Amino acid sequence: MKTGAYRAVFGMRAKMELQYRGAVLGGVVCQVFFGLILVSLYRALYRSRPQALPQETVVSYVWLQQAFFRMLLSSDNDLADKIRTGDIAYDLCRPVDMYWFYYARIMAQKLVGSLLRGVPMLAFALLLPKGWGLMPPASPAALLCAAASLAMGLMCVSAMENITMGITMRTLDPRGIQALLNLLMTLMAGNVLPLTLFPDAWQRVLFLLPWTQMLDAPIRLYTGVRETAAAAGVLGVQILWTAVLMLLGTELWKRNRKKLVLQGG
Amino acid sequence: MSYIEVRNLTKTFTVRKKKEKGRFFREKASVRALKDVSFDVEKGELVGYIGPNGAGKSTTVKILSGILTPDGGSVNVGGLVPWRDRKEHVRRVGVVFGQRTQLWWDVPIMDSFTLLKEIYRLRETDWKTRLDELVLRLDLEKLLSVPLRQMSLGQRMRAEVCGSLLHRPELLFLDEPTIGLDAVSKLALRDFLKEENRLNKTTVLLTTHDMEDVAALCSRVMVLGHGSKLFDGDLDELLSRYDTVRIITVRYDGDVSLPPLPEGCEVRREGDTLRVLYDPARVRTAELLALLQDAGAIRELTARMQDTDRLIAKMYQEMEL
Amino acid sequence: MGPLRLYLKSTAMNMRIRMQYPLSFFMQTLAQLVMEGGEMLAVILIVDRFDTLDRWTGGDLYFFFGMMSVTFYLTEFLGRGVTGTFPSIVRSGQLDTLLLRPRGVLTQVLCSDADPRRIVCIAVGTAALCMGSAASHVRWTFLKALAMGEAILAGMMLILGLFLIEAVFCIFSVKSVELVNALTYGGRSACQYPVDIFPRPLKTLFTAAVPFALTLQMPAAFILDKPLFPWPEWTVFVCPLSGAAVFFVMAGVFHRALKRYRSTGS
Numbered sequence: 069m070k071t072g073a074y075r076a077v078f079g080m081r082a083k084m085e086l087q088y089r090g091a092v093l094g095g096v097v098c099q100v101f102f103g104l105i106l107v108s109l110y111r112a113l114y115r116s117r118p119q120a121l122p123q124e125t126v127v128s129y130v131w132l133q134q135a136f137f138r139m140l141l142s143s144d145n146d147l148a149d150k151i152r153t154g155d156i157a158y159d160l161c162r163p164v165d166m167y168w169f170y171y172a173r174i175m176a177q178k179l180v181g182s183l184l185r186g187v188p189m190l191a192f193a194l195l196l197p198k199g200w201g202l203m204p205p206a207s208p209a210a211l212l213c214a215a216a217s218l219a220m221g222l223m224c225v226s227a228m229e230n231i232t233m234g235i236t237m238r239t240l241d242p243r244g245i246q247a248l249l250n251l252l253m254t255l256m257a258g259n260v261l262p263l264t265l266f267p268d269a270w271q272r273v274l275f276l277l278p279w280t281q282m283l284d285a286p287i288r289l290y291t292g293v294r295e296t297a298a299a300a301g302v303l304g305v306q307i308l309w310t311a312v313l314m315l316l317g318t319e320l321w322k323r324n325r326k327k328l329v330l331q332g333g
Numbered sequence: 334m335s336y337i338e339v340r341n342l343t344k345t346f347t348v349r350k351k352k353e354k355g356r357f358f359r360e361k362a363s364v365r366a367l368k369d370v371s372f373d374v375e376k377g378e379l380v381g382y383i384g385p386n387g388a389g390k391s392t393t394v395k396i397l398s399g400i401l402t403p404d405g406g407s408v409n410v411g412g413l414v415p416w417r418d419r420k421e422h423v424r425r426v427g428v429v430f431g432q433r434t435q436l437w438w439d440v441p442i443m444d445s446f447t448l449l450k451e452i453y454r455l456r457e458t459d460w461k462t463r464l465d466e467l468v469l470r471l472d473l474e475k476l477l478s479v480p481l482r483q484m485s486l487g488q489r490m491r492a493e494v495c496g497s498l499l500h501r502p503e504l505l506f507l508d509e510p511t512i513g514l515d516a517v518s519k520l521a522l523r524d525f526l527k528e529e530n531r532l533n534k535t536t537v538l539l540t541t542h543d544m545e546d547v548a549a550l551c552s553r554v555m556v557l558g559h560g561s562k563l564f565d566g567d568l569d570e571l572l573s574r575y576d577t578v579r580i581i582t583v584r585y586d587g588d589v590s591l592p593p594l595p596e597g598c599e600v601r602r603e604g605d606t607l608r609v610l611y612d613p614a615r616v617r618t619a620e621l622l623a624l625l626q627d628a629g630a631i632r633e634l635t636a637r638m639q640d641t642d643r644l645i646a647k648m649y650q651e652m653e654l
Numbered sequence: 655m656g657p658l659r660l661y662l663k664s665t666a667m668n669m670r671i672r673m674q675y676p677l678s679f680f681m682q683t684l685a686q687l688v689m690e691g692g693e694m695l696a697v698i699l700i701v702d703r704f705d706t707l708d709r710w711t712g713g714d715l716y717f718f719f720g721m722m723s724v725t726f727y728l729t730e731f732l733g734r735g736v737t738g739t740f741p742s743i744v745r746s747g748q749l750d751t752l753l754l755r756p757r758g759v760l761t762q763v764l765c766s767d768a769d770p771r772r773i774v775c776i777a778v779g780t781a782a783l784c785m786g787s788a789a790s791h792v793r794w795t796f797l798k799a800l801a802m803g804e805a806i807l808a809g810m811m812l813i814l815g816l817f818l819i820e821a822v823f824c825i826f827s828v829k830s831v832e833l834v835n836a837l838t839y840g841g842r843s844a845c846q847y848p849v850d851i852f853p854r855p856l857k858t859l860f861t862a863a864v865p866f867a868l869t870l871q872m873p874a875a876f877i878l879d880k881p882l883f884p885w886p887e888w889t890v891f892v893c894p895l896s897g898a899a900v901f902f903v904m905a906g907v908f909h910r911a912l913k914r915y916r917s918t919g920s
Contacts, residue, residue, distance in 0.1 A: 094832035101836040105844040105856065112851035113704045244681020251688045261696035265703055346916055395917055400753045402913050416913070424756040435751045439671045448667060451660050452755050452762075 073164045074172040081176035085184070092184045095138075099185065100192060103134040107200060110262075121264055124203045125291045129262040131193040131202045132287045135186035139178045139222060140257050140283060142229050142250055147173070156237065167321040170233060175226040206292025213299035214290035218283075220306040225282040227313035228253070234320035238327075258284045264293060278313060281306045335373035336536055337397070337504075342370040342406035344392050366392040367403070368560040376503075377534040379527075381551035381568065383541065385649050389560040390540045394506050397538070399423050410504065424453065427502030429493055431509035436481050442492045443477040446499060453500040460499065467495045470525060487518035494522070498529065505529075507539045511546055523549045544641040558652050575648045578639045581609045581621070585629040592624055657761045664765035665732070672770055683771045690723060690775040694782055697846070708851050713789025714878050715847065716782045721802075721874045722846045722866075723779025725809035731772040733810070736760075737817045737838075739767040741831075744824045750917055759912060760905055763821075790878055798877045804894050805873035812869050812897030816841065818904035825911045841866055848875065850882060869897035 107127050114123040147170065150156045159166060193202035205211035232249045239245050254260060256279035263274055263284050274280050285302050288294040294302055344367040366389045374380055384390050395401040397408060399415035399422050408415055413422045428435070436445040450460045468474055471491040481489060490510065497505070507526070511519045527550060529535050539550055547554055547568060554571060556564040564571055584606045591607070594600060597615040601608040607628075611621060625631070673679055697719050701712035710718075730737050740763060743749050752762045792798070820834040845866035849857045861867040867882065875882035876890040883889075 091832070098832040098836040098840070101840050102843065105840060105852075108852045108856055109844075109847060112847075113700065113707055116706050116708055117704045119703070244678050244685055247682060247685035248688060251685055251692065255688070255692040255695075260692050261699055266699055267702065391917075395750070398754055400750050400917055401915065419753065420756045420758075423754050426754065428754050433747055433751075435754070437667065437671070439674060440667055444667055448663060451663050452757055454656065454756075 074168050077169055078172040078176040081173045082180045085177050085180040096185050096188050099134045099137060099189060103131055103189070103193070106130045106134075111199070121293070124199060125293060126262055126264065127200065128203045128291050129258070129264060129287055131190065132290065133259050133262070133283060135189040135193070136182045136218075136283055137259065138185050139182040139225055140253055140259060142232060142246070142253075147233060166325065167230065167318045171226055171230050171317075174229050174233075175222065178222060178226060178229075203291065205290050207296060209296045210289055210292055213296055213303075214286045217286035217289050217299070217303055217306060220303060220310065221282040221286050224278065224306055224310040224313060227310055227317055228278060228282070230317045231313060231320060234317060234324055237324050253279060256280070257282050258287075264288075276305070278309045281309045336376040336378075336411055337372075337374040338407075338409045339373070339393075339397070340371050340407045342367050342393070342396065342403055342408065344389075344396065344401065344403045365560050367396075369406070370557070370560070370562050371406075372555060372562060372565060374536060374538065376536055377530070378553065379530055379537045379539070379551045381539050381541065381547035381554040382557065383544075383547060383554060383645070384557035384563075388557040390557055391508065393557070394428075394508060394538065394540055398426055398428055398506055424500065425502055426504050426506065427497040427500070428506045429490075429497045429508065429510050431490070431507075431512040434481060434489070434493060436492060436496050438482050439480055441478045441480055442473070442496075445481070445492075445496060449496055449499050455500060459501075463499055463501060464495075467498060470528070471495050486513050487515060490514060490518065490522065494525070501533065502535065503533075504536045505538070507537060507541070509541050509543070510539070511541070511543055519545075526550060544645055548641065556648070556652075558649070563652055571648070572641070572644055575644045575651070576638060577612050577614065578610055579613050579618070579636060580639065581611075581625070581634065581636045583607045583609070583625055583631055584633040586632045587630055589629040591628045594624060595620065657758070660757065660761065661765050665768045668766070668768045669770055672768070679771070683774055686771045687774040687778070690727070690778040693723070693846075694719065694778050697782070707847065709880065710848055710851075711790060713786045713791075714880065715786070717786025717790060717792075717878060718848055718871065718874055719846045720779045720782030720784075720786055721805065721809075721870050722842060723782060724776055725779075725806050725870060726813060726842050727772040727775035727779060728806065729810045729813040731769050731776065733764055733814050733817075734769040735763045735766040736814050736821065738769065739763075740817075740821045741824050744827070747917070749825075749915065753912070753915075760908060792877055793879075794877075801873040801876055801890055804891065805870050808869040808894035808897035809866070810897075811901035812865065813838065815897070815900035815902075815904040816864065818901075818908050822904075822907055822911045825908075825915050827916075837864055845870065848882065865893075865896040865900065868893035870894075 107130055110126045110130065111123065114126070150159070159169070162169070190202060194204075195201065205214065232246065235249070236246055256274070256277060258264075258280070263271060263280060266274065274284075285294075285306055289296070289299055289302060343365070346364045346366055347361050348364055370389070370393065382390055382393070392401065396403050397410065397415055399419040402416040410422060411425065415422045436442060437448070446464060449455075450457075455463075468477070471494060473491055473495055476484065476488055476492065479488075481492060484492065494510075510526075511522055514522065523546065526537065530537055537550070539546060541547060551568060553566065554564070554568045555562055556571070586605075589605070589607070591600070594609065595616050597612055598621065599610040601610075607625070609621065609625070625634075697715055700707075701715055705712060707715060735743075743752070743763065743766060748766075749759075752759050752766075755762060786792075787794075816834070816838045819837065820831065823834065841860065841864050844852065844856065845860055848871055849860045849867040852860070857867070872882050872890050872893050876887070881887075881890075
């Protein structure tokens with residue numbers, strides 16, 4: 069498989085995302101505001117009833133979620149529109165494997181989009197006073213593991229979104245299914261409420277689901293909720309899910325293509 | 334006092350320039366869309382308003398219909414200032430955009446017409462009479478239960494016109510009403526508009542690029558360019574100013590030996606067909622015809638003016654638009 | 655009653671449009687249920703883990719959540735033209751059409767859309783209100799019911815007023831969605847919880863500038879018999895008017911902005 073086309077679409081999409089620098093500022097301000105509200109809430113809750121899990125862990129969880137929020141959210145409206153209008157048929161005629169073509173595109177957008185927002189936000193969160201801001205990583209090793217896990221999470225979430233896109237192509241009016249999958253994502257990935265605050269029994273199940281592999285896993289490693297020693301296991305589950313999602317995705321796109329060819333585009 | 338009085342109308346837009354490399358903020362520039370435009374329109378007149386893209390036609394119409402507020406100058410339409418007395422003013426105004434719909438896309442057009450009754454607060458009986466009349470004249474009977482999105486462009490345009498005239502406007506703005514329509518629909522729409530003007534003394538301001546629309550509907554035209562009025566008067570008078578070319582096409586049987594033609598003639602030869610372009614003010618037609626007849630055995634001969642679009646293009650060129 | 659009649663007629667039509675594709679409508683409604691159900695779940699899990707939040711019990715928290723949820727989604731249901739469709743009304747040039755009609759522009763914007771999908775969110779909110787009312791043993795009186803009705807109405811006006819800020823930016827074609835979101839959706843997220851748990855700057859913001867505390871929470875706290883502020887009881891009925899004030903001020907700004915509207919296209 070030649071990788072030229074995929075690298076090209078990755079680069080193109082990354083550049084496009086960089087053009088929206090102006091919009092980023094507004095997004096960061098908004099996200100910081102949301103972060104401050106949530107941090108205030110959890111501080112108030114801890115004031116009422118301290119928990120076994122340290123408060124600064126939850127606060128850091130909030131900031132990391134807010135910073136990489138863009139990674140979870142599917143926001144490639146161009147692509148969604150293409151599917152809705154049926155223009156995607158033109159793309160399916162190109163001499164490249166469409167699954168990987170879109171995978172590269174989705175990943176570029178998520179990577180650049182979340183770095184543009186995440187870096188200034190994390191810088192801001194690190195400057196906040198103790199108890200309000202992002203805590204330093206549990207250890208240098210934890211930081212390394214978290215970074216590796218975040219990279220894996222990016223691959224996993226891109227595979228997930230490509231499945232969403234694949235399903236979208238199958239429904240006549242995709243808005244409903246897309247909204248549903250997106251919401252499920254934000255809830256199950258810990259954006260509505262940190263997963264570390266879910267009942268402990270739930271957490272053990274949630275660990276094994278694909279949604280926790282995206283952002284929750286790296287955050288747990290960063291904050292030390294999961295020991296660095298357990299990093300291999302965490303990464304293992306991530307890799308497993310990413311592989312499964314990719315397999316499902318490629319199969320789905322293959323079938324979509326066949327169906328489209330049969331319908332005559 | 335005229336029905337519409339426009340005096341020294343000006344409107345300037347601030348546009349953001351394309352961002353230059355290395356600059357964080359965009360620079361701003363101002364574009365003068367209208368510079369000191371004045372005109373009068375009498376009640377019941379049909380006026381064509383033409384000019385190249387970006388001349389300020391739409392800006393004028395939007396100011397006259399109360400959408401935009403100008404920077405300077407005054408407008409008075411039947412005693413009202415459009416942007417100040419918007420609600421009262423638009424009650425008497427109808428607008429048809431050729432490229433935009435004013436009806437509801439997803440519902441049967443009858444539902445749209447019913448809602449328009451509410452919006453314009455029309456009396457049930459008035460509305461019913463008018464609707465019946467328009468449905469008959471626009472042949473909409475079979476379409477009333479069809480949603481707009483399922484209609485052909487021609488059908489949609491008829492529905493739009495019906496919707497715009499339900500409240501019996503005394504002033505009608507038409508913005509490219511025939512754009513994209515087939516020949517039959519175009520002719521039908523023009524006939525309808527002429528009739529509407531005759532029956533109800535509706536004042537019509539037509540903005541268009543289609544010179545046939547103007548020729549068919551309007552006796553008076555205004556030409557706008559770069560935000561200024563360049564011409565205001567009779568269409569034929571305007572055309573005759575730029576109408577400096579006649580074209581004679583001749584087909585011969587057998588050999589042709591063309592003598593040298595007088596100065597100012599341009600000859601194009603394609604096989605056995607000759608096309609001669611000349612300026613009737615400089616070359617005598619009789620003389621030219623005699624020469625052409627001597628050249629060989631004529632099988633067929635046609636003479637005509639240059640088409641209107643070319644005239645207009647030439648006019649824009651000479652006005653440096 | 656002209657505007658109300660027009661609103662009812664338009665809304666009936668908009669609902670029919672929304673329901674034209676039943677399957678899609680069903681899926682989208684389901685998505686709404688997951689969304690608001692998820693928010694509610696978060697509150698339930700928080701109560702499960704923490705029991706109380708300062709002086710507020712779990713039941714109180716459900717009640718505050720329900721007040722916000724019902725009010726916010728009633729606004730989105732009935733006022734979708736302002737809270738959702740306005741940017742596309744401007745972009746598509748439909749605002750020109752609204753200006754060509756002999757009715758108030760704001761009335762027409764409100765008439766332009768209704769979003770029945772939100773009914774499920776309102777249902778979730780209502781469930782939260784019932785749960786909260788039962789758990790906190792609220793003794794309902796006529797006065798309390800009145801306070802609740804006023805709070806919801808005033809809250810809706812406040813939310814419409816906040817979305818009008820975005821509308822004004824749209825008229826000047828300034829992209830601002832995310833900054834305005836901080837006030838609208840941020841306000842909703844924050845003020846699902848009583849403001850007195852927040853640090854002073856946030857508390858001041860949501861009391862004095864974006865007065866969710868005055869419009870929604872003072873009446874809610876009054877119903878729970880735990881006054882939010884140590885003020886006399888009659889203030890519970892006066893303070894919500896601040897929501898209406900925000901709406902009228904923003905409606906005024908909106909109409910001023912229309913005078914400087916520049917339309918699109920040629």
